[in-house]
Structure formats: structure tokens, C-alpha cells
Amino acid sequence: MLARFKKKKNAKGDHSLSEVEIISTTTDQIHSLSVKGQHRLVIAYLHPDCPNPESIMRSIGQKFSDIPNRLVLMSAGILGGNELYNQTATSRQVLLHFFPKSLIGNITHFEIPVSQDSEAIERSISSLVRVPFDIDPRDTFGLIYFPGLTASESYFCDAILNSSVSPTHLIGGSAGGKLDFSQADVFFNEKQHSNKCVLLYCKLTPEYHYDIFRTHNFKPTNLFLMLLISKNRVELSKPSISTIVGKQ
Secondary structure, X not given: OOOEEEEOOOOOOOOOOEEOEEEEEEHHHHHHOOOOOOEEEEEEEEOOOOOOXXXXXXXXXXXXXXXXXXXXXXXXXXXXXXXXXXXXXXXXXXXXXXXXXXXXXXXXXXXXXXXXXXXXXXXXHHHHOOOOOOOOOOOEEEEEEEOOOOOOHHHHHHHHHHOOOOOOEEEEEEOOOOOOOOOOOEEEOOEEEOOEEEEEEEEEOOOEEOOOOOHHHOOOOOEEEEEEEEOXXXXXXXXXXXXXXXXX
């Protein structure tokens, strides 16, 4: 998930990275949390074994009602906080990311029905998505999360490329949950979605920009990993993958 943004070189003041505030807490401590500053977005990641996601959604909505965009996600596992892999975490753990108004100047959100029908999704996008500000890929990105059981990510990507919406980078993924595949929902502003994705267009303030995390995050070695993908079944999200590991 996005956690740091860089100030532009010609921006006034400190050129240091703007930290997104990250808090690791538990469900029974949400009501007592104290967060500094004003925020435009909060994202909460829930433990896979969270006993009552709906109750936590309501607690976050009550505690942070002053934050206009509140996104709660069931996860398949929580990374970050006090421990990277959170091996000692209990089912009550919640990881919260707070995005300040000094960083994100504007957000508009859409809740779009999803399925395994690209044409139906395209019609929904074209009729629902009306972004009230200029979409510039240099300062605007789409933050999108899908209900995990819809297997609709590829269909949505095809649909939005063919829609009338101006293109920009999409960042996000799918909600997780227990491995029993009983529930993998997305919650936005106290609404629960099992068949709608949540799409937020985020426009940074003029002082900041973002970069795409690409191949420059590692150093080349003489080892290589090759993936051979065949017989891809998009509707099941189950490609056939063969792995080859070797040395140059």
C-alpha cells in the first residue's frame, strides 16, 4: 500500500517524504485512538479471523466520522505496524492508514457493480463515473478494491480501458478473508459490498507527486526466475504456472 510520497523539487519548504500515519491497534482500542491533524482518507485492514467485520466497520465510522472517506478491508493477512509479518497478532488486530489533507487534495469515490461480464461493467463505469476534477496521471491515481469472491479484476480492467473515463494508474487489489471462501467483502463509509468494487480517484496536492514502484527496487544478480503461464482461466483466476529457476 502507498505509504510515502515525495515533495516536488520546486515546492517550497521541506522536501522530505510525507508520512502516511500508520497505527496498529485492536478492535477494542479503536474508540480510544488519538490521531493528529486532518485526514481525507483512512484505510483499515482487518485480520483474516476477525470475528465481526461489520461491528468494526461501525466502530471506525463512529470514531472517525470527520474523515470523509473510510475504507475497511477484510485481509488475508496483515503486513506492517510494529511487526512486519505480525506473527503474534490476534484476530482482533486492525491496521489503520491515515492519509492527510496536506497530501491528498481531493478524492471522489464510486461504488461500481462487478461481475465476470466486461461489457456490463463498462456500461456501469460509463454511467456512474463522473470525476469532478482533471485526471492527470502525474498527480492523480485510482485507488480500487474488489470483493475477493467476485474474481472480477481482469474484467474490470478490460472494461475501464474501453470506457469513456480518462485513463490513469490504478492501485489496489482484492479483499481477503478466511480460506473457507465464505466472505471477502469491502466496506466503504459504513456500507458493505460483496458485489461492488470501491474506486477512489485521489488527486495529490500541488506540492507532491508519486512514482510507480518498478524494477529499480532491487539489484541484479546472476540468478533468474522464469514463469511460464498457459491455459489461463480468467474467470477462475487460476492460471497454469510452471517455474524455472537457474543461473546465468
